[in-house]
Amino acid sequence: MEYLRAMIVVTGAAGFIGSVLAVRLLEADYRQLVLVDDFSVEAKRANHEHLPVTRVDRSAFPDWLRANESQVQFIFHLGARTDTTEQDAQLLNALNLDYTKEIWNLCVEFGLPLIYASSAATYGDGSLGYVDSHDVVSDLQPLNPYGRSKNDFDAWALAQERKPYFWAGFKFFNVYGPNEFHKNRMASVVLHTFRQVQATGGMKLFRSHREDYQDGHQTRDFVHVEDVCSVLLHFMHHRVPAHSGLYNLGSGKGRTFLDLATATFHAMGKEPNISFVDTPEDIRDTYQYFTEADLTKLRANGYSAPFRSLEDGIDDYVKKHLIPGSPRAPRATSGESA
Helix, strand or coil: CHHHHCEEEEECCCCHHHHHHHHHHHHCCCCCEEEEECCCCHHHHHHHCCCCCEEEEHHHHHHHHHHHHHHEEEEEECCCCCCCCCCCHHHHHHHHHHHHHHHHHHHHHHCCCEEEEEEHHHHCCCCCCCCCCHHHHHHCCCCCHHHHHHHHHHHHHHHCCCCCCCEEEEEECEEECCCCHHHHHHCCHHHHHHHHHHHHCCEEEECCCCCCCCCCCCEECEEEHHHHHHHHHHHHHCCCHHHCEEEEECCCCCEEHHHHHHHHHHHCCCCCCEEEECCCHHHHCCCCCECCCCCHHHHHCCCCCCCCCHHHHHHHHHHHHHCECECCCCCCCCCCCC
């Protein structure tokens, strides 16, 4: 039981994936949980205010870690600026690159294992495939500053002579599920669909602007946040130094946005009513038309649990978290497409 009393740190813990991971850790009886974030953001308060944990402000965390490193067992660094439309490279580099380098170096100094959040946005248009090989990182061409900031850190990490004794960077694909209500435009298309159907009775998906894709057939690898957390916890428990490196974290199966919207209608007990609108010009040229995680490395290094199907994941999300009357149901809004 000594291990259960050791401190586990989760950065980005007021956000989407971090807050769900925090709950999973508490459910597993890890009581010395340290959450790190900017806790002043009102929209995220419901994700964390009820949790019996220690909270450390993001800006104070490096000094806190220096003072408490002997009590820390593991660090999940999930905090990041995740807006794929953000054009302020300086802001992205400060949070996604420089801050992460500082945490990495502290983990090296204090002998701490580290899991951090990378992104499938590093793959750009997918012309080099979606295989999590270290050999292709320097050749990847992300389509936006967010993806570049994530890939720049991956490349930096691989180039370091001194690394944490165990480390893993997970390239998250399209994650959906509870606790994403604060993400606004960056929330999953499941949440956008639910809100738009509640408000208008229909859903407007982005039209294809490529001849090789029909409207609604743009394809992404959608993965439920609970499955993401299961993978992260597995690697905390099985931190084999030889298995350190970059990993894809998706379901392993690409599905269309039409599939996703249809499944959301069905989970709501409604017949699909789907139309199409032009993709906004500010993201049209950097829009990924296909992603699918190659999970060969993940499976080879010991993760064997199945990922839930898109239909099962959406059904669970909608019925347990979104339908009015469920504990975390969001307010209906209009005019949101995805």
